[in-house]
Amino acid sequence: MTLKTTILIPVLFALSAATPAVAQSELPLTGPAYTIAEQAYKQYAAGNYKAAEELAREAVRLRPDLPRLRKLLNDSVRAGRAAQAGKVSGARPSARGFRHADEAYRAYALRDYPAAAAAARRAVAADPANPRYAQLLIDAVAGSGAEQALQETLAAALARFPRDPGVHAAALRAKQTLALTWRQRMYLALQAKDHAGAIQAARASIRFDPASLVTRTILVHTLVSVGRFEEAASAAQAAHPTSPALLALAAWADMARGEEKQAADGFARAISSAADDDERAAIGLAAADAGLARAPQHAGTLPSGRLPELRCEMEACRLVPATSGASPAYRAAEEAYAAYAQGNFALAVERAREAVSLSPDSIPFRRLLLQGLSAAKRQHEALALADALLREVEDDASLLYARAELNLQLGRAEQARRDFNQALTTGKLPTAHTLTALIETGRGMEARVMLEGEPTSMQSITALERAYLSLRVNDSALATRYFQQADDLGQMGGAALADAAYAAVHSGQDLAAIRYFSRVLDAQDAGSLPATAEQRFGMQRAIAELGRRWGTQASLRYGASDTRGTIGSPGQVRNDNTQLGVETWWRPFGYRNGEMVELYGRLFDTVAAEAGAPKGAASVQGMLGVRWKPWSAHNLLFSLNKLVALGSASTSDWLVQGAYSAGTGTDIAPSRTLWFTGQFYIEAGRYLEAGRNYLSSETQLGHTFRFSNISPALLVTPHLSLAADYNSDAAKKHSAALGPGVRMRYWFRGDRYAAPRSYIDVLVQYRAHAAGDRRVAGTVFALSTQY
Known part of the structure; x- marks a missing residue:
């Protein structure tokens, strides 16, 4: 094991800072200083912390050489602040025990901890309601190093003063002191190659400081290095591993115990959470070496010198490739892993071939070559190698999965499906590969159940991977949940933000979608995410539509019967009226x-x-209504309306309607000035009380000009219109006409994030009579706006 010596320096420093300096000789406390100090102790014991602080400060001024007087001053200041905040348990005013407390302070200053503890116990017995005496006893017992006595002292003090911050601070201080003491013993044992002593000291340190990730990582690494894999796995599980080093070490222990699926998941999590390419390479080598340990020729053993080294600084540890005893083949494999992690797949293949040539029987090195060939898109070579490996190692889950992916890339769907199914039957695929294999074999429902399962079952794959897998099983709501988790963990890049935005749209989470789209646009503005003008405008249009909760539109129309009855009076008969609708x-x-x-x-x-x-x-x-668009992929609308008679010649009735529309080129095309435009609309309705039916439709085909030199939002569309309708009340029930027209539309109310939300539209058409009645023929003029 390699531990940087820099970690020993802060630890030893912390140990020395945690205990008072040794007093070689102490002049007796006499005269005015003694009198003032005695009064300060009395005031402190009585709970008069302000007075105690003032007296202690004067005593320190007179005798600055005495640590116990400085400790009394510090304790008085802390207790006074806590009492002012109302956090100190109310101790009854009493001077009982102060002589014993003074004796304990003297002994503590001389590092005579047993004597200090004995005197502090007498002080506590004299005044058990004083939390300051409890603190003094904790400090003294901790200094003595008597672990069992400290545990009992802490339990008693915390039970009597459960809310006193001073007592809790003393308890924490005591635990940290003992934890550091045991941690120092652990480092000394490791330097002496005393692994059993290091393991014992690490466990003792963890008892007092269970949150120390460094100590837990060193414990697991040491247990693995001496082959105590069951204990290593238990120690790793107790640490709830999240760091790459702990995850990889736990996976190594799992592989050595035969828990191959669990090990594969652990290595996958470790690699995905590695801090940089060097750490990814170290973990990749660890995974390969752990697999080598399980190979038939090495069954039940670990390769000598192959366990990655552990380097720790302060409160973080990382794995680095082992260097002792490394063969030339191993060094070539290490270079291949490093090249692969950096995306240099050609170099990875070259170095992996070198490793295989030096150690042709090594399956892990040939797996590495297969990985490099696949990444370099050399599928045929990779497939041949996979076939050869599977002839040697039958039913190997990872090899079957790799061959299935290669078959997919080569368009061999049936062979891929067969390999995926065979890999699934082994039960040894990592979770991410299991999910992908289920999806590729048409078992998406099983994959969805896994994705919705307990979080612990998904720990081996990142939240971002879970999000994309959820999209593959068509569960946008689940994908959005995992995208949010990935975002919280800082895993989201620009492309993922766009995918998250569309997932949020599909799951009906409009505000989340707007936030993601806005961040994508920010990334595009910053130059970190390339996009075409159409892609950018599409997102801006989505923001505008998603943020729209209400709107108003108005139309003033003259001429032929309105074949788009959603605003005007539906199915009107006359063609020479001027009608206003809002x-x-x-x-x-x-x-x-x-x-x-x-x-x-x-x-x-x-x-x-x-x-x-x-x-x-x-x-x-008047009309009040509700309309419903049941399918997102089809612009089909249904509506129910109540007609309200507001004028003497108006109607009271119920109207049911259905409408369908489709079109292309009807919005702004930001990168073009000319494009084809086509749209089709059809609407049918029935007046329930009057028993009248109508149908109207219109098709427009033309080209749109964008006059960007005037305004990028000004569109002019010359077109050919074909209109037709049916009215059951008319003498001639059918009508059809066609003719030229021009539409001019100006968009406005756009901003950096949203496409223009509103427009003013002017339409002029002349329709020549084609069939039936003439009500849809003639001149049409319409002025409309949407806001």
């Missing part, structure tokens, strides 16, 4: 991945009509 809508449940529910209210009025036809106030029609 709608306000609200999405109570948000965007819901395009499966929206909207509540709305409409008003429309015929503002001009031929002589004798209703217009003005008499024609004002």
Whole structure:
């Protein structure tokens, strides 16, 4: 084991700082200093900490050489602050025990801890309600090193003063002192190659400081190095490993115990959480060497000198490749792993071939070569090597999985499925590979159950990997949950943010999607994430739509019957009216991945009509309705409306409607100035009380010009229109017309993150009569806006 000596320096320093300096000789406390100190002790014992502080400060001024007076001053200051905050258990005012306490302070200053403990016990017995005496006893017993006595003292003090911060601080201080003492003994034992003594000292240190990751890691490493794998696995499990070093050591112990699946998961977690390429290479070599230890020719043994070395500084440890006794083949493999970790796959293949040539019987080195060939996209060579390895090591889960992936890349789906199934039957695949194999063999439901299972079963794969696997089983809600976990852990990059945004859209989490899309746009602005103008605008359009919870639109229309009846009066018969329509809508449940529910209210009025036809106030029609878009992939709408008669010539009825639309090129194309535009709309409805049915449709085909020299949001679309309708109340029930038209639309209310949310639209058409009635033929003029 290699432990950097820099760790010994702070530890020894901490040990020396945790105990008072040895007083070689102490002049007696006499005269004014003695009188003032005695009064300070009395005030402290009586709970008058402010007075005790003032007296102790004067005593220290007179005798600055006495540590016990400085300790009295510090204790008085701390106790006074705690008492002022209302945190000190109320000790009854009493001067009992102060002489014993003074004696204990004197002995403690001379490092005569047994005498200090005896005097402190007498002080506690004289005044058991004084928490300061309990603190003094804890410090004295801790200094004596009597572990059993300290445990009993701590239990008694904490039971009597469960909320006193001073007592808790003294208890923590005592435990840390003993933990550091045992840790120092552990380092000395390791230097002396006394592994049994180091293990005993490490366990003793952990008893007093269970949070020390360094001590736990060194304990596990030492246990593994001497072949005590069961104990190593138990010690690692007790540490709840999350650091790469502990995870890898635990996996090594698992592999040595025959727990191959658990070991594979552990190594996968360790590699994914490694801090840098060097640590990834060390862990990769550890995984290979652990596999070599399980190979038939090495069964039940560990390769000598192959356990990675452990380097610890302060409160962190990391693994580095073992250097003692390394063969040329091992060094070549180490270079291959390092090249692989750095993404230099060509060099990884070259070094792996060298390792194999030097040690042709080594299966781990040939696995390494297979890994390099696969990463270098040399699938045919990799597949041949995988076939050869599987002839030697039948039913090896990792080799079967690797060959399945190669078959997939080569388009051999049936062979891939067969290998995936065979790998699954071994029960030894790591969790991430198990999930992928289940998905590739059509067992997505089983994969979903695993992903939704206990968190402990998923520890071997990162939250980000879980998110992508959840997407593969079409569970966007679960993917969004794991993306959020990955984000909290700092695992999200720019591309992952975009995927997380779309997953949040699909799971109906609009606000989360907006946040992710906004961060993607920030990354694009910073130059860290390339994107086309269309990709960027698509995200901005998504933000605009996701953030829309209400809106209003209005239309003023003259001429032929409106074939898009969502705003105007549905299925109107006349073609020479001028009609005004206004709608306000609200999405109570948000965007819901395009499966929206909207509540709305409409008003429309015929503002001009031929002589004798209703217009003005008499024609004002109200409508309240709800519409539902049940499928996100299809723009199909259903609505139920209550028509409210507001004018003398308007109608009271119920109207049910269905509508479908499709289109391309109807939005801004930021990188183009000319593109094809086509859209189709059809709507059908029935007035329930009147018994009238109608159907209307329109198709527009044309090209859109974007006048970016005037404004990038100004679009002009010349087009050909084909309109048709059906009205069961009309004398001629059918009508059709076609003709040219032009639409000019100006978008506004956009910003850095959102595409323009509103527009003003002007439409002019002339439709020549084609069939049936003439109500959809003639001149059309419409001015509309959406906000």
